[in-house]
Amino acid sequence: xxxxxxxxxxxxxxxxxxxxxxxxxxxxxxxxxxxxxxxxxxxxxxxxxxxxxxxxxxxxxxxxxxxxxxxxxxxxxxxxxxxxxxxxxxxxxxxxxxxxxxxxxxxxxxxxxxxxxxxxxxxxxxxxxxxxxxxxxxxxxxxxxxxxxxxxxxxxxxxxxxxxxxxxxxxxxxxxxxxxxxxxxxxxxxxxxxxxxxxxxxxxxxxxxxxxxxxxxxxxxxxxxxxxxxxxxxxxxxxxxxxxxxxxxxxxxxxxxxxxxxxxxxxxxxxxxxxxxxxxxxxxxxxxxxxxxxxxxxxxxxxxxxxxxxxxxxxxxxxxxxxxxxxxxxxxxxxxxxxxxxxxxxxxxxxxxxxxxxxxxxxxxxxxxxxxxxxxxxxxxxxxxxxxxxxxxxxxxxxxxxxxxxxxxxxxxxxxxxxxxxxxxxxxxxxxxxxxxxxxxxxxxxxxxxxxxxxxxxxx
Amino acid sequence: xxxxxxxxxxxxxxxxxxxxxxxxxxxxxxxxxxxxxxxxxxxxxxxxxxxxxxxxxxxxxxxxxxxxxxxxxxxxxxxxxxxxxxxxxxxxxxxxxxxxxxxxxxxxxxxxxxxxxxxxxxxxxxxxxxxxxxxxxxxxxxxxxxxxxxxxxxxxxxxxxxxxxxxxxxxxxxxxxxxxxxxxxxxxxxxxxxxxxxxxxxxxxxxxxxxxxxxxxxxxxxxxxxxxxxxxxxxxxxxxxxxxxxxxxxxxxxxxxxxxxxxxxxxxxxxxxxxxxxxxxxxxxxxxxxxxxxxxxxxxxxxxxxxxxxxxxxxxxxxxxxxxxxxxxxxxxxxxxxxxxxxxxxxxxxxxxxxxxxxxxxxxxxxxxxxxxxxxxxxxxxxxxxxxxxxxxxxxxxxxxxxxxxxxxxxxxxxxxxxxxxxxxxxxxxxxxxxxxxxxxxxxxxxxxxxxxxxxxxxxxxxxxxxxxxxxxxxxx
Numbered sequence: 014x015x016x017x018x019x020x021x022x023x024x025x026x027x028x029x030x031x032x033x034x035x036x037x038x039x040x041x042x043x044x045x046x047x048x049x050x051x052x053x054x055x056x057x058x059x060x061x062x063x064x065x066x067x068x069x070x071x072x073x074x075x076x077x078x079x080x081x082x083x084x085x086x087x088x089x090x091x092x093x094x095x096x097x098x099x100x101x102x103x104x105x106x107x108x109x110x111x112x113x114x115x116x117x118x119x120x121x122x123x124x125x126x127x128x129x130x131x132x133x134x135x136x137x138x139x140x141x142x143x144x145x146x147x148x149x150x151x152x153x154x155x156x157x158x159x160x161x162x163x164x165x166x167x168x169x170x171x172x173x174x175x176x177x178x179x180x181x182x183x184x185x186x187x188x189x190x191x192x193x194x195x196x197x198x199x200x201x202x203x204x205x206x207x208x209x210x211x212x213x214x215x216x217x218x219x220x221x222x223x224x225x226x227x228x229x230x231x232x233x234x235x236x237x238x239x240x241x242x243x244x245x246x247x248x249x250x251x252x253x254x255x256x257x258x259x260x261x262x263x264x265x266x267x268x269x270x271x272x273x274x275x276x277x278x279x280x281x282x283x284x285x286x287x288x289x290x291x292x293x294x295x296x297x298x299x300x301x302x303x304x305x306x307x308x309x310x311x312x313x314x315x316x317x318x319x320x321x322x323x324x325x326x327x328x329x330x331x332x333x334x335x336x337x338x339x340x341x342x343x344x345x346x347x348x349x350x351x352x353x354x355x356x357x358x359x360x361x362x363x364x365x366x367x368x369x370x371x372x373x374x375x376x377x378x379x380x381x382x383x384x385x386x387x388x389x390x391x392x393x394x395x396x397x398x399x400x401x402x403x404x405x406x407x408x409x410x411x412x413x414x415x416x417x418x419x420x421x422x423x424x425x426x427x428x429x430x431x432x433x434x435x436x437x438x439x440x441x442x443x444x445x446x447x448x449x450x451x452x453x454x455x456x457x458x459x460x461x462x463x464x465x466x467x468x469x470x471x472x473x
Numbered sequence: 474x475x476x477x478x479x480x481x482x483x484x485x486x487x488x489x490x491x492x493x494x495x496x497x498x499x500x501x502x503x504x505x506x507x508x509x510x511x512x513x514x515x516x517x518x519x520x521x522x523x524x525x526x527x528x529x530x531x532x533x534x535x536x537x538x539x540x541x542x543x544x545x546x547x548x549x550x551x552x553x554x555x556x557x558x559x560x561x562x563x564x565x566x567x568x569x570x571x572x573x574x575x576x577x578x579x580x581x582x583x584x585x586x587x588x589x590x591x592x593x594x595x596x597x598x599x600x601x602x603x604x605x606x607x608x609x610x611x612x613x614x615x616x617x618x619x620x621x622x623x624x625x626x627x628x629x630x631x632x633x634x635x636x637x638x639x640x641x642x643x644x645x646x647x648x649x650x651x652x653x654x655x656x657x658x659x660x661x662x663x664x665x666x667x668x669x670x671x672x673x674x675x676x677x678x679x680x681x682x683x684x685x686x687x688x689x690x691x692x693x694x695x696x697x698x699x700x701x702x703x704x705x706x707x708x709x710x711x712x713x714x715x716x717x718x719x720x721x722x723x724x725x726x727x728x729x730x731x732x733x734x735x736x737x738x739x740x741x742x743x744x745x746x747x748x749x750x751x752x753x754x755x756x757x758x759x760x761x762x763x764x765x766x767x768x769x770x771x772x773x774x775x776x777x778x779x780x781x782x783x784x785x786x787x788x789x790x791x792x793x794x795x796x797x798x799x800x801x802x803x804x805x806x807x808x809x810x811x812x813x814x815x816x817x818x819x820x821x822x823x824x825x826x827x828x829x830x831x832x833x834x835x836x837x838x839x840x841x842x843x844x845x846x847x848x849x850x851x852x853x854x855x856x857x858x859x860x861x862x863x864x865x866x867x868x869x870x871x872x873x874x875x876x877x878x879x880x881x882x883x884x885x886x887x888x889x890x891x892x893x894x895x896x897x898x899x900x901x902x903x904x905x906x907x908x909x910x911x912x913x914x915x916x917x918x919x920x921x922x923x924x925x926x927x928x929x930x931x932x933x934x935x936x937x938x939x940x941x942x943x944x945x946x947x948x949x950x
Contacts, residue, residue, distance in 0.1 A: 112712040112817040113846075135714060170664055171633050184904035192813040194845040194885040196619045196668050197893075197900060198927065199909055200632065203664030212660070224714025251574075253597070253685040255754060301756035357656040359575045388654050424657045445659040446637075447650035453915035454660050458908070470659040 020074075020095070021052045027068055028054060028061055034099075043082065043097035045468075046090045046432040050077065050097040057102050059177060059185055059216035065098055066214060067183030069463045077465050078210045080121055080149030083342070084156045087428050088209050089440060092467030100151055103216055108191060111136060115174065115191050117219045120151025136222040139166035141334075143341040151215045157207020158428075159355075161338045164386040165257040166223065169206050175219035176202035178212075181459030185216070193221045204454060211469040212458040226297035229257070231330035232310035233284055234292045235321030239263070240363045242290035245317040249294055250386060254309055255302075256294045259386035260337050263370065264288035266381035270336055273343060278332040284323055291321075295334055340383055341391060345429055348379070348395035350404065352411050352430040356390040358423035368417055376406045408434055419443050441470045474513035474556075478534040482516055482558075485526050490517040490564065501544070501559055505606070507808050507856070507866070508549030508891050510925075512539065512559035519564045521639060521647055521677040528675070529645040531558050531921060538643075539923045540675045542583065542611030545604075547809055548890030550618055550670045554925035560675060562613050568592050569678065576683040577636065577653050582613025582676050586620075589681065598683040601628035604886070605794045616676050619668030621886035623793065626844040627718035627752070628684065630886065632667040639678035640666065643922045653680055665912070670888050671923040673916040687752035690718070691762040692780040692789055695747045695769040696740050700724055700839075703745035704819040706772040707843040710749075711816045715764050719750040720844025721793055727800070727838040727851075734799035737792025738785065743775065747843065748793055796840045797851065804853035810869050811887035812876035816846040825875050826850050833868040847885035848876065874899060889927045897929050 021035035034040070034053040043050050056062045069076050075093035079085055080100055103121035110116075111134040118127060124138075125146050131137050141161040142153050154169050166172065175189025188201035205215055236242040246261045262270065267288040274282035285291065296306040307324050314322035325333055336343075345351055356369070361384055369392050372378040379395040392414065396407040411427065411434065418425035419442070427440035445451070448471050455462075455473045467473075474493065482491045492498065492515040502511035513536070518524045531538045537557035544551055553559050562583035570579035573596045578589055586607040589600040603622035604610055610620065616638070621630045628634075636655030640648050650662035666673055697703040703722055710720065723731070723746050728739040739746060747769070751761035766777045780786040800807050814822045823839065826848070830837035841849040850872055854865040873883055877899045884893060901909070910928065913920075 110815060110817065112708065113815045114711060114714075115815065167629070167633065170661060171629060180904075180908050182907075184907060186905050186908045187901070188905070190813075190882045190900070191880060192815055192846055192882050192885070194621060194625055194630065194813055194842070194847045195882040196621075196630065196886055196888055197883045198889065198897065198905075199912060200619070200664050200668055201908065201912070203632075203661045206661055206664075208660055224716065253688070255757070299757055299760050301760060302754055305754060305756050357652075357654050359572075359577075359654050387656070389656065422652075424652060424654070426658050441658055445657045446652065447648055447657075447662050448659065450648060450650065450662055450916070451660045454662070454665070454912065457911040457915040460911075473659075 024052055024054055024065070024068070024096070027064055028056060032056060032061065043079065043099070045077065045085050045094065046435070048090045048094040050094050052095070053097040053099060055099040055102050059103065059179065062098065062100070062214050062216055063179045063183050063185050065096065066179045066181070066463070069096060070181065070183055070461050073461065074463065075466050076214070076463055078214045080152030081123065081144070081147045083144035083147050084152060084158065087156055088468040089435060090468070091465050098214060100214070100216070101149060106130060107217065114222045115193065115219065116222050117191055117217060118150055119217050120215045121149050124148050124150055124153055131222055132225060135225050137225050138220055138222055139172065140169060141338050143339050145338060150218055154206055154218055155208060155210050155215055158341070159385070159389050161258050161334060164259065165255065170203050172221045173202055173206065173218060174221055176205055176215060177217035178205060179214040179216060181213070181461055181463055189219060191219050209469050210465045211455060211473050212464060214464070227299050228303050229295065229297035229327050229330050230303050230307055231293060231295035231325040231333055232307065232314070233321065233323045233325060234314040234317070234319040236290040237320055239290050239366050241317060242292055243361065243363055243366070245314065245319065246292050248313055248317060249292065252309065252313060254306060255298070256296050256306070256386070259292065259294045261290070261292045261384040263290055263382045265379050266383050267291055269344070269347060269381055273336045274332060278329055281325060281329045281333055284321070289320065293333065293337065295330055337383070341429070344381065344391070344393045348397050349399050350396040350407055350431050352394045352407060352427060352434060354392040354414055354425060355428050356392060356418055356423050356425045357388055358421055359388050361390060365421070369414060373406055373410060377403060378407065378410060404433065408437060412438065415442055444471055475534050478530060478536065479514055481530050482514060482527070485530070486516055486518060486523060501541070501561070502552065504544045504546045504549060504551050506547050506549045506890070506892055507806070508552055510549065510552035510554040510891070511556065512553035513556045515559045515561055517561050517564045521641065524560060524641045524675055524677050525645045525647050527558060527560055528641055528643060532645065537921050537924050540613065540617065540671045542614030543585070543609045545606040545610045546614060546618060546890065547811065547887040548884065548892040550888050550890040550926060551614065552891065554891050562611060565677070572653070573598065573683070575653070576685070577680055578683055579678060579680050580612055581678060582611060582616070584612050586610050586612055586615055593683050597686050599686060600681060601634055601684040602631045605797065612679055612681065613676050616667050616679055617669070617671045618888040619886070621847070623719040623721050623842055625886065626720060626842065627716065632664060634682045635663055635667050635679060636682060637680035638663055638666055638676055640674035641677055642674050643917045643919070651680065655682070670890060670926055672913060672926055673922070675922070687758070689755045689758040690750060690752040690786070691758050692786040693749045693762060693765055694778045694780070694789060695749065695774040696743045696776045697745045697747070697774055698743065700745045700823055701820050702772045702774070703747055704823050704843070706747060706769050706774070707819055708817050709768050709772065710765060711844065713764070713768065715761055715768070717749045717761065717765060717844055718752045720842070721748040722746070722839065722841055722843035723748065723793065723796065724839045726836065727796060727840050730803060730838070731792045731796050731799045734802060735792055735795060737788050739792055748789055793840070800838060800851055800853060804855060806854055806856045808852040808854065808865050808869055810848065810850045810852070810872055811884050812848045812873050812881060813885040814846045814848065814876050814879045814881035816844070818879045819843060819846065822848060822875065822879060826872055829868055829871050829875070833864050835865065835868060842885070845885070846881065870896065891926055894927055895929050895931055897927070
């Protein structure tokens with residue numbers, strides 16, 4: 014490591030002392046597992062970010078950019094970590110043209126603050142992601158974390174229209190623009206989505222915004238077997254009806270969700286009792302559209318022989334979707350050792366689900382599962398025990414899931430796992446197609462490998 | 474061209490798949506733009522392996538390569554600016570796989586855009602990107618240019634509908650990126666390659682998303698007595714959060730031209746019409762149609778018609794999609810521009826276009842995607858008159874500069890190509906170019922693939938082997 018004793022002092026002379034946090038307790042807040050940065054900077058604007066990057070390039074220092082730090086543990090710990098670049102001082106809404114439904118916003122702005130500004134004009138950004146109340150816009154995009162509304166509004170690649178960022182040479186660059194349709198130059202901003210800060214320091218993002226729907230509701234269907242629940246999910250998706258999202262979950266997940274809901278919405282929680290296989294379809298729009306979708310969901314559920322078919326009105330639906338949106342966040346502390354898989358595949362058959370949830374005999378593992386409409390499945394392995402044996406059994410199971418997933422050719426990663434487990438296997442799973450091209454992209458952006466070295470796929 | 478290279482190409486592909494006579498090559502020196510660039514040899518591979526071998530031969534003989542679909546592009550993207558080999562994908566036209574349940578199709582690059590829809594419409598599906606050229610444009614070209622169309626407003630551009638690609642890199646290597654779901658780990662390489670205008674790789678196989686047809690589509694035609702009323706209507710529809718699937722504007726002069734040609738059912742005596750489509754669930758489409766009609770009337774629409782059936786709908790769209798063809802009857806050539814502005818600036822932009830046209834002595838027609846602010850001014854000119862040609866190019870440039878000055882962009886769907894590469898500095902700084910160039914060089918270090926495109930040559934970002942362009946027809950070479 015190239016940590017020099019006077020690093021903080023030099024950063025202070027670069028940015029001013031109020032922009033540098035140098036106490037050990039400050040640094041610990043930015044730790045990624047046991048990697049603790051030597052210094053933390055909080056630049057005031059993109060020019061200062063660029064200065065920090067140029068300094069790092071000259072000194073061969075490794076930087077990790079972050080927002081609210083809610084997802085710092087995603088991916089692998091960095092191979093080197095000298096300076097944490099906290100971007101939460103970049104909070105300006107640079108342009109918001111409600112009449113054009115376009116927005117240009119600094120990366121450090123919290124999603125929730127942005128949502129308030131947009132809601133005042135009857136609009137919103139369909140980034141409905143876990144850690145919503147604390148996450149920054151930049152972190153939500155850089156982490157590539159899944160949005161609940163992908164079925165209806167697409168992923169961020171579908172509504173991110175431009176970006177400004179500092180590349181690995183410390184140059185402030187941009188791509189795209191502030192108009193909703195644009196093919197000028199390479200779509201570089203798409204590369205930044207989900208890149209986990211390994212390509213550039215994102216300073217500003219441009220989006221198209223959407224009108225807030227008039228109203229919303231949801232439909233909960235309960236089934237006694239995974240077969241019937243999966244068949245129902247399929248019929249819901251094949252109906253072509255404009256659902257905002259469709260989430261299937263198993264009895265184990267239902268039990269945890271019920272616990273979450275009990276804090277705020279007891280009637281909704283009670284619908285999940287007794288735990289079974291559930292499919293939750295939610296929808297929004299014009300009043301007549303929502304009424305129609307309520308009726309259609311009920312019809313589909315009765316045709317499928319659902320054991321339970323309940324409509325949740327707008328307030329209950331909001332509780333329910335919020336609890337589902339946050340699943341990735343609240344699953345993490347739900348047991349002493351938790352590994353959460355993200356599997357992406359087009360088909361999930363009952364046999365797949367059975368295989369994924371298979372727990373070793375007499376093991377303390379729980380395996381709650383949440384499958385969304387876009388083929389993204391969160392599978393958590395919760396291990397209640399803390400013995401060496403329990404750890405070994407969790408690790409074995411994680412390896413089995415990876416090998417099953419690889420056989421299915423699905424893109425499977427482990428976005429959350431305990432540090433000890435991450436040091437023993439690759440959380441990114443198998444090498445994705447086109448990996449050598451990704452290496453070229455990385456060196457084009459960041460020739461000296463100063464951005465989050467080693468955190469990403471294949472050690473990028 | 475080196476005869477040894479021609480010989481090698483013939484032995485690889487067979488004589489029927491290699492053209493090297495001047496008379497043949499001349500057919501490939503144009504596309505839909507006003508640019509020119511003649512290849513030295515044109516080849517028609519049938520397989521990915523052949524494409525790879527062609528690329529290797531090109532490297533061996535140090536000649537550039539450009540890919541081409543149907544040649545309907547509007548920015549010179551598929552022209553051989555540096556001479557060399559043109560790889561035409563006209564023999565790679567198979568639909569390789571249809572997965573209707575998961576709404577995916579795997580196709581070769583030479584498949585015509587509309588043929589994808591034809592192959593799946595029996596299942597209530599279609600391929601959403603719908604450039605006006607969709608009856609002849611190929612999916613490979615759509616991927617290269619990230620094509621859009623009227624329904625981009627609701628459905629997005631080609632990039633939003635591509636989940637995986639097979640590519641041949643400039644070194645001849647065959648690689649795959651993405652996966653059928655459109656969710657593979659790592660960087661979004663599909664997002665980079667789609668719209669890279671053939672400057673990073675040749676695309677040999679494409680996995681596309683198929684979209685389910687809406688339950689109800691309502692097509693409305695609103696007729697206005699002033700262009701200002703029509704453009705204010707568009708701005709207000711957007712501002713009120715109404716989201717039509719398409720919102721096209723045609724000005725009065727253009728309408729009359731189309732009517733003379735097609736009898737599409739457009740009024741001849743109006744100043745502008747808006748052709749709009751709302752779609753979705755019956756309840757949603759009906760409510761949106763009513764809201765759209767209200768806004769039109771509030772902005773003094775003379776009449777708002779709704780297509781009664783598919784036949785009427787098709788007829789209105791036929792008028793729109795053949796508009797550029799209709800224009801072709803009025804002048805020997807036309808220049809279709811492509812610029813983008815923030816939608817709220819539409820009234821101002823149309824006035825400025827009119828002024829620029831008047832000053833330059835052109836009548837400029839406007840047929841465009843008003844809903845997303847994507848302008849297509851069309852300048853009619855005679856390419857044999859070099860002064861007129863120069864004036865048309867100058868007026869075009871002024872219009873594009875105006876778009877940028879209003880907070881817009883150089884191109885919404887046609888691409889930069891060799892039409893606008895010199896205008897790129899209006900939007901991008903040296904630092905931006907430096908990064909774009911590094912990305913370019915990471916894949917195409919010798920500029921052996923599609924040289925002279927996207928990057929401004931005058932800024933020192935240019936490449937060798939760039940031939941002449943923007944030459945009026947008939948002028949001395």
